[in-house]
Amino acid sequence: xxxxxxxxxxxxALEDLAIPYAIGGxxxxxxYGEPRATFDIDIVIDIEETDVERLARSLDPSEFHLDxxxxxxxxxxxxxxxxxxxxxxxxxDFFIATDDVERRQIEGRRRLPALPDLEATFSPPEELILKKxxxxxxxxxxxxxxxxxxxxxxxxxxxxxxxxxxxAETLGLGEVWRxxxxxxxxxx
Numbered sequence: 001x002x003x004x005x006x007x008x009x010x011x012x013a014l015e016d017l018a019i020p021y022a023i024g025g026x027x028x029x030x031x032y033g034e035p036r037a038t039f040d041i042d043i044v045i046d047i048e049e050t051d052v053e054r055l056a057r058s059l060d061p062s063e064f065h066l067d068x069x070x071x072x073x074x075x076x077x078x079x080x081x082x083x084x085x086x087x088x089x090x091x092x093d094f095f096i097a098t099d100d101v102e103r104r105q106i107e108g109r110r111r112l113p114a115l116p117d118l119e120a121t122f123s124p125p126e127e128l129i130l131k132k133x134x135x136x137x138x139x140x141x142x143x144x145x146x147x148x149x150x151x152x153x154x155x156x157x158x159x160x161x162x163x164x165x166x167x168a169e170t171l172g173l174g175e176v177w178r179x180x181x182x183x184x185x186x187x188x
Contacts, residue, residue: 006088013058014055023114024095024128025042031113032154047094052068052075059083063085101171108127126159133173161181
């Protein structure tokens with residue numbers, strides 16, 4: 001199974017089951033910025049515990065592994081769970097939409113090309129940037145800042161930077177935002 005086939009299967013399952021979702025992480029960063037390699041897919045979902053079994057049944061068990069007990073626990077606690085593709089070494093990280101940024105990722109999702117012949121719903125870039133600021137502030141990799149800088153450089157017309165700045169301050173991320181997101185730091 002290729003990463004494209006994995007994405008296609010997961011998007012089909014979520015859409016067939018009418019589970020609200022928004023692709024985030026590096027795949028969404030690529031939609032608004034520069035391409036970079038990744039071996040996983042990050043998806044924010046609004047799912048009920050009763051939907052877990054339906055999701056597990058909708059993914060081919062010969063290709064995908066979903067630990068239903070782990071997924072139900074994540075739904076109850078607002079955490080995350082994984083769907084693995086063991087033979088290919090790929091995974092999908094599902095994040096339960098519990099905080100304000102994640103809920104806004106779902107509410108404001110945008111339909112965009114995911115592959116040449118597949119559209120899917122993606123996190124809006126503002127929420128993606130805020131989430132990446134949160135990950136970086138929590139001790140995450142510099143890749144989050146590089147993704148943000150790429151989105152700011154390539155898709156400035158798609159971003160409400162004033163909203164990002166205001167909400168970054170509210171979330172306690174203003175200092176990090178000023179380093180990566182202020183116009184003078186982008187050469188604007």
